[in-house]
Amino acid sequence: MEINTHVIVSCPECGQIRVPVAGVTVRGCLDDDTWSYRFTCEECGEATFQPTSSRRALDAAEIGANLETWHYPAELDEVHDGPTLNLVDEVELHRALLEPDWFDDFANVGQ
Secondary structure (H helix, E strand, O other): OOOOOEEEEEEOOOEEEEEEHHHOEEEEEOOOOOEEEEEEOOOOOOEEEEEEOHHHHHHHHHOOOEEEEEOOOHHHHOOOOOOOOOHHHHHHHHHHHOOOOHHHHHHOOOO
8 A cells, every 4th residue: 555645735836736745734723623734835935825624634634744733812812991992093003113212112101
């Protein structure tokens, strides 16, 4: 029985190509079950990230592709009780960020 050592991936420049399984990383979000893969195309050298189905991702992982799982940042679940930013707040923030010492000014707020 022949062991599959390549994964068929899609490069935006080169189209479908075969990449050694060790050159592919599959990523799965445990919060919403979305899957993707990344690789560097051996033909054009382009680093690529593409969505895929859970079935294809798990098939690739099963034959040896690197597997990464991740969660959404915990900050998405935080409750914020302050006022929402408005257009004036955004303009003031943008203007403040143009100043060379903006970080020091920001760090000293409330002290």
